[in-house]
Amino acid sequence: MNNSTTKTIFAVIFVIFCAFSKLSAQVLPTTPGVSLFCKGSDLTLPAAPAGEDWIVKYSATQTTTPGTGVTLVSGKIAAADLNTGYYYLSSKSTTAGACESELQEIPVYVLKPLVVDFTPANFCLESPLAQVGLVTNPEDPTITTLAYQWYTVDGANETAISGAIAKDYTPSAPATVGTKKHRLKVGYVIGGKNYCPQTADHDITVTAKPTKPTITPGTLIGTATAVTF
DSSP: OOHHHHHHHHHHHHHHHHHHHHHHTBOOTTSTTOEEEETTOOEEOOOOOTTEEEEEEEESBOOSSOOEEEOOBTTEEOGGGOOSEEEEEEEEESSTTOOBOOOEEEEEEEEOOOEEEEEOOOEETTBOOOBEEEEEOTTTTTOOOEEEEEEEEETTEEEEOTTOOSSSBOOOSSOOSEEEEEEEEEEEEETTEEEEEEEEEEEEEEEOOOOOOOOOTTOSTTOOOOOOO
16 A cells, blocks of 8 residues: 555545544533523523622533633523533632633533424314324434324313324314314423423314205105006
């Protein structure tokens, strides 16, 4: 193997290693010590020790020298500014000339909102139709497991439908006549717990079976007429 080929191989290995290292340094939902947030949530820090201020910096990947400063508003990182990555927290006395503490690393993962809907299918009392859920998971393939639950809704009250824990739901027969609001709730499953549910509501109408028609003999037009021989 000549020197040029050897250098090329080492260069390729180095690029792959760097790419892998960068990927492994990114925060995932399973990163040890990670704090999970739903998109649109603030991050609220506890009050700083008396006479001290928090200093917060951010990096998209793990580092020992974070360079992006974060402005706190009333002790919070606003939802609009909260991103997946590593936040680094230190404290510093308000006394002039005070030293800054060591950094505490806080991994944060911000979950993108699921997009949830279903197609309401009205049906006849004795012939229930499937209510088909429509779910878009923007975290796939990082998070692939979702939790589902169907409800009936009456005003501000929701009642879970027993056993209706899949994307699609077919009511039992016979159902109840009338129009009732139904809800599909879907959330991420991470570490056996459910997070950041999104819902969709639609009215479903169940129609009663029409009464049996009654037609008496002799009222049909075009029937044979009795004659005398």
